[in-house]
Structure formats: C-alpha cells, structure tokens
Amino acid sequence: MSKTPVQFRVNGQDRAVFAEDAENLLECLRRGVGDMSPKYGCGQGTCGACTVLIDGEPHLSCLTLAQGCGGRSIETTGGLADGPNLHPLQAAFMEHFAAQCGFCTTGMLMAAKALLDKNPNPTRDDVVEAIAGNICRCTGYEPIINAILEAASRGSNSVVGGAV
Amino acid sequence: MVVSVRTYDQVGEAANALSSDREAYFLAGGTLLMRGVNEGSRALSTLVRTTDSSLRQIQSSGSRIEIGAAATMSDILANRELSFLHPAARAVGGPAIRNMATAGGNLFARTPYGDLTTAFLVLDAMVNFAGGSQAQLPLGQFLAEREKQPRPLVAGISIERPTSAAAFRFLKVSRVKPERLSVMCMAALLPQSGGRVQGARVAYGAMAPTPIRMTAVEQALEGVTLDESGVQAAAAAANTGASPATDAIASEWYRREVAPVHLKRLLLGQGS
Ligand SMILES: Cc1cc2nc3c(=O)[nH]c(=O)nc-3n(C[C@H](O)[C@H](O)[C@H](O)COP(=O)(O)OP(=O)(O)OC[C@H]3O[C@@H](n4cnc5c(N)ncnc54)[C@H](O)[C@@H]3O)c2cc1C
Ligand code: FES
Ligand code: FES
Numbered sequence: 074m075s076k077t078p079v080q081f082r083v084n085g086q087d088r089a090v091f092a093e094d095a096e097n098l099l100e101c102l103r104r105g106v107g108d109m110s111p112k113y114g115c116g117q118g119t120c121g122a123c124t125v126l127i128d129g130e131p132h133l134s135c136l137t138l139a140q141g142c143g144g145r146s147i148e149t150t151g152g153l154a155d156g157p158n159l160h161p162l163q164a165a166f167m168e169h170f171a172a173q174c175g176f177c178t179t180g181m182l183m184a185a186k187a188l189l190d191k192n193p194n195p196t197r198d199d200v201v202e203a204i205a206g207n208i209c210r211c212t213g214y215e216p217i218i219n220a221i222l223e224a225a226s227r228g229s230n231s232v233v234g235g236a237v
Numbered sequence: 238m239v240v241s242v243r244t245y246d247q248v249g250e251a252a253n254a255l256s257s258d259r260e261a262y263f264l265a266g267g268t269l270l271m272r273g274v275n276e277g278s279r280a281l282s283t284l285v286r287t288t289d290s291s292l293r294q295i296q297s298s299g300s301r302i303e304i305g306a307a308a309t310m311s312d313i314l315a316n317r318e319l320s321f322l323h324p325a326a327r328a329v330g331g332p333a334i335r336n337m338a339t340a341g342g343n344l345f346a347r348t349p350y351g352d353l354t355t356a357f358l359v360l361d362a363m364v365n366f367a368g369g370s371q372a373q374l375p376l377g378q379f380l381a382e383r384e385k386q387p388r389p390l391v392a393g394i395s396i397e398r399p400t401s402a403a404a405f406r407f408l409k410v411s412r413v414k415p416e417r418l419s420v421m422c423m424a425a426l427l428p429q430s431g432g433r434v435q436g437a438r439v440a441y442g443a444m445a446p447t448p449i450r451m452t453a454v455e456q457a458l459e460g461v462t463l464d465e466s467g468v469q470a471a472a473a474a475a476n477t478g479a480s481p482a483t484d485a486i487a488s489e490w491y492r493r494e495v496a497p498v499h500l501k502r503l504l505l506g507q508g509s
Contacts, residue, residue, distance in 0.1 A: 074239055095240035095274045095284055116275035118268055124333055130311070131333040136271040138264065140242060141286065184332065206331025 077140045083108060084152025092139035098132075099123045101139035102149065110151035110179050114208075121207030124180035125149050131187040133206070150179035153186070162186060162224045169220035173211035180207045185221045195225055240274055242284045251287040252368030252390040259387050261285045265307055266337040268330070269346060292341075292367075292392065295319065300398050303365070306341025306391045310353070313340065321398075321405045325356035328409040328422065341391045344376075345383060348443050349419040349486055354380070355442035356407050358450055359426040360396035367392040380447040404428050408503045410495065412486070419443040420487045421496065423503050427463065434458045439471075439500075444479040444492060453477035454500065468504045472497040 076091035083106055090105035097116075102108045102125070114122035116135045123135040126148040153160035159167070162182050172178040181204055188195055188203035195203070200221045201214075209217060242264070245251040255261050261283040264270055273281050292307040295316050302318065313319050313326040314335065329338055329352050343353045344364065354376070362376035367390040374382075376394070399405040406425045411417030422442040427434055437458040442448040453474040461467035481492035501507075 075241065077242075095242050095271075095281075097271060097275060117272050118330075118334065121331070121333065127336075130336045132336055133268075133333045135275060136267050136337065138242065138267055138271065138284075138286070140244070187332070203332060206333050 079140050079143045081142050081144065082146040084148055085146075090139075096139045097135050098125070098137040098139045098142055098147070099134035101142075102134060102147070105139075108149050108151045110149045111183075112176055112179055114176065114180075119208065120177070121180040121184065121204075122177055124183045124207065126183055126187055129187065129190060131184050131206075148183070148186070150182050153182060160186075161227050162189070162221065165220040165224040165227070166217070169216045169223060171212060171216040171220040177207055177209040177211075181209065181217055185224070188221070189225055193225060193228070195222070197222065238277055238279055238282065240281050240284060242286065245285070245287045246289060248287050248289045248292050248367045248390070248392065251285050251289070252366075254285045255390050256368065256387055258283055258285075262388065263390055265339040265342040266309060268334055268338045269342060269350075297398070301395050302398055303393050303395045304340050305393045306339060308340050310335035310338050310340075313353075318398075321402050322353075322356060322360075322396075324407045325353050325409075325422075325424065328352045328407070328417075340394055344379065344391060344394070348446055348448075348482065349421075349484060351442045351448045352409060352419060352422045355422050355440050355448040356405075356424040357394055357396055358440035358448055359405070359424045359438040360399070361438075362397075363395045365392045365395060366390060377450055380449075383447065399426060400428060406503050406506065408499060410499050418486050421481070421492055421499065423499060425503055427458070427504070429463070432462055433460050434463065435460070441479060441496075443486075444481045444496065446480070446482075449478065451475075451478055458504070463504055463506070465505070468501055471504060472501045475500045 079092045080089045088106055092101050099111055111125050111134050112122040114120035118133050118136045123133055124131050125134045127145050162185050166172055184204050184207050200218050264284040264286040292305045294305045295308055296303050310326040310329045314323055357376055363373045364379040365373050371389050404427050409422040410420040419442055421444050424440045426438040428436050437455045439451045439454045454471045457470040457474045475497035476493050481489045483489045
C-alpha cells in the first residue's frame with residue numbers, strides 16, 4: 074500500500090492528508106479529514122448521498138480519485154452552517170420536513186447549493202433537474218423540492234439565526 | 238485488492254505506460270472505473286492517469302471538431318460550437334455525473350450506456366490515439382474492436398459539424414426522468430436536397446452490445462420525404478440489424494416493439 078500526500082481546501086480551510094492508493098474522495102474526507110458529512114450510500118454513483126462540490130461544481134465523491142483533488146476547493150455539508158446559524162437551505166429543509174431518515178440529506182443540500190449558487194431563482198424544473206442524481210427513499214421528493222424553492226425565494230445567501 | 242495509481246504530466250508518457258502494462262486501465266472521469274475500484278474488482282490492479290490539460294481541449298478546424306477524450310459532458314455543454322450535440326451530452330446521467338463523465342470514457346461504456354457515442358456515430362466520427370502508435374480509426378470499427386487487448390490511450394474524437402443544425406436529431410427513450418438510463422437512444426443525420434433525404438445516417442444506442450449504425454434504416458430513407466408515408470419503409474426496417482438485450486431497464490421484446498414508434502418520432506421531428 075502506498076500513500077500519496079494531497080493538499081486541498083475543505084470548506085475554506087487548507088488540509089493536508091495522505092490518500093491511500095486508489096482511495097476515493099469520500100473515504101479520504103471521512104477517514105483522513107474527519108468530515109463525516111458526506112455519506113456512503115452505494116459507492117456506485119447512483120444514490121448521490123456522497124455529493125460534494127469541487128471548485129463549486131457537484132461531484133460524486135465516491136467515484137472521485139482522492140489523489141486527483143490536489144489544489145482543489147471542496148465544499149461539504151459540514152461547512153454550511155455558520156456556528157449555530159443554519160444555512161438557509163438547512164433551515165428550509167427543517168421547516169418543510171425535507172429530511173426523514175436523513176441519509177440523502179447532505180447530498181441533496183450540496184446538489185441544491187450548487188444550483189442556487191449559479192441560479193438564485195430556479196424554476197421547479199430546474200430544481201428537479203439539479204437533484205436528478207440524488208435518490209431519496211423516504212420523502213417522495215416533494216418536501217425537498219419545496220424546501221429548495223423556499224430557500225431560493227428567501228435568498229440562499231442570507232443567514233438564518235439561532236435555529237438549532 | 239490494492240490498486241496502484243500512476244500519474245503522468247504528459248499524455249505521451251501515460252500512453253507509453255498503458256501500452257507497456259496490459260493490466261493497466263486509463264482513468265478518465267472514473268464514473269465507471271471507480272465503481273470497480275470500490276467493489277474491489279480483481280480485474281483492476283493499475284490505474285494510469287494524466288494531468289495533461291491538452292487531453293481536455295475542444296478545437297475546431299474547418300468542417301470538423303476535435304473533442305479531447307478527457308472533455309466532460311459539462312465541457313461539451315459549455316461549448317457553443319457544439320450546441321447541436323448538447324441534447325446528447327445532457328442525456329447522460331445527472332449534473333454530478335456530467336461534471337465527471339468524459340467523451341473518451343463514453344466510447345468504452347457498456348450498453349445501455351453510450352448515449353454520446355451514439356450521436357458521434359452519425360457525425361462521421363474518427364477516433365485518434367495518443368502516442369502516435371496507432372492510426373486513426375472510424376468510430377464504428379473502433380467500437381467493434383474495443384474489448385480487444387491492449388487498450389490504447391484515446392486522445393480524442395474528431396466529428397463532422399452538421400451542415401445545418403436541423404439535419405441532426407437525437408432522442409433518448411427512458412422511463413424514469415430526469416435521470417435515466419436508455420431503453421434506447423437514437424441519433425440521425427438527415428441531410429436533404431430538394432426536400433428529399435440524401436446520405437442519411439442513423440445510429441442506435443442500447444439496441445446491440447455497442448452503439449451501432451442502422452444501415453437498413455439508412456437505405457430505406459434514401460430519396461424519401463420526411464413525412465408519414467415517406468418514413469414507412471424506414472419504420473418497417475427499424476429492427477433490422479438490432480440485437481437488443483433484456484436488462485433491468487427493458488426486455489428485448491419491449492425494445493423491439495417500441496423501436497419503430499420512436500424511430501418515426503425521430504424522423505418526423507416529434508421528439509419523445
Ligand atoms: C449514475 C450513473 C449514471 C450514468 N448515466 C449514463 C447515461 O445516462 N448515459 C451514458 O452514456 N452513460 C452513463 N453513465 C456511464 C458513464 O458515466 C459514462 O458513459 C461516461 O462517459 C464514462 O466516462 P468516464 O470518463 O467516467 O470513464 P471512466 O470510468 O474513467 O473509464 C471507463 C472505461 O473507459 C476507459 N477509458 C476512458 N477514457 C479513455 C481514454 N481516453 N483512452 C482509453 N481508455 C479510456 C477506461 O480505461 C475504462 O475502461 C452513467 C454512470 C453512472 C455511474
Ligand atoms: S455513495 Fe456515491 S453515489 Fe452513492
Ligand atoms: S430522507 Fe431518507 S432517503 Fe431521503
């Protein structure tokens with residue numbers, strides 16, 4: 074087994090880790106960085122639970138080679154809240170009951186963030202397309218779609234205070 | 238199984254590494270290969286990759302456009318010169334997959350994948366190889382031989398720009414939208430002269446072990462007008478040469494049953 078040093082930014086902080094051989098980014102974030110927010114659902118690219126943003130674009134971390142991420146900027150759900158202040162997407166998910174078991178939630182949040190960062194006023198179809206690669210087995214999607222539209226209508230960059 | 242990764246700065250070095258190790262696979266977007274890594278596939282021992290950005294370039298010269306093998310679906314979607322190809326690139330996976338999946342990797346994707354490759358087949362696509370070891374191959378021939386060892390490094394795909402955007406058609410049939418696997422996909426290039434089709438090219442994806450040209454359909458389209466009666470013969474030949482499989486998406490029977498319906502829609506410009 075060989076280890077390759079990799080330096081990247083995770084949620085705005087410089088991190089240096091050793092990636093093991095063909096280790097994927099999901100494993101590397103959870104094991105090496107200690108960020109448990111991206112989830113392992115399938116390891117096959119089909120569920121979207123591992124979605125993270127790389128340089129602002131959604132990627133499936135389970136299919137991304139960790140050692141290929143040197144110099145990149147990675148965003149995960151772990152970096153969304155500002156202390157006790159939830160990100161507007163998180164607050165809207167909570168208010169709309171968009172999380173039941175919660176396993177899909179972090180992937181949904183990142184897919185939604187990627188959308189709203191680029192398109193602050195999405196249509197319902199835009200939202201459906203943005204979360205097309207994310208499977209939810211609990212909610213039937215409607216609460217998730219409504220939460221994302223609600224966060225957009227509030228302005229996703231505003232901060233929602235004290236809601237924990 | 239431990240999978241070692243070898244990274245090269247230059248495409249040429251990666252091509253050499255690949256040709257000198259028959260067990261090695263080139264890692265592009267990883268949307269197929271990393272699945273095998275995660276499963277602990279015993280077929281994978283070495284991955285070769287390159288950080289050379291030249292493999293990702295999209296360049297046009299005259300009537301042809303060269304798409305670097307490492308260009309992703311999102312790169313194609315961001316390129317206005319390739320707007321005719323956007324329906325095929327957008328048909329691949331969801332947004333995250335499109336940020337990762339490459340044009341080169343799509344040439345190797347097993348059925349029912351290969352939507353972009355199906356579109357390439359009607360655009361007179363030629364496959365170029367890195368390292369100068371091998372001459373250009375027409376895409377159809379490349380696909381027929383793609384499972385053969387050794388696996389050379391594909392540098393890019395050169396396609397012909399359609400003379401009019403309306404002459405190029407693409408349709409993907411799927412049951413679950415928006416992210417969807419192909420029941421089948423179809424591409425056609427339908428140049429017309431004096432209202433009649435001349436030099437039609439038609440290809441199917443997910444209707445054979447690889448995307449294929451449908452020569453019987455093409456012949457049935459020669460000289461016809463694209464209306465209900467003009468496309469009858471082509472619809473009657475819709476399954477000639479096809480050998481669809483039964484998989485989790487659809488049965489062979491179903492694929493054969495619906496092929497003529499979708500072909501007619503494609504030819505009459507009715508979408509799906
Ligand atoms: C959830 C999901 C949904 C998908 N949906 C679709 C879909 O709708 N339509 C579709 O067509 N596909 C789909 N795919 C399949 C896949 O994402 C695409 O076919 C993609 O284009 C493969 O490219 P890649 O760069 O990820 O390939 P990789 O995984 O990197 O490689 C795949 C194979 O191609 C070889 N290879 C790649 N590039 C080269 C090269 N330049 N030279 C030599 N060999 C090379 C590799 O060695 C490997 O054998 C899907 C996959 C997933 C996981
Ligand atoms: S764990 Fe990555 S897509 Fe399911
Ligand atoms: S909340 Fe359970 S999978 Fe979505």
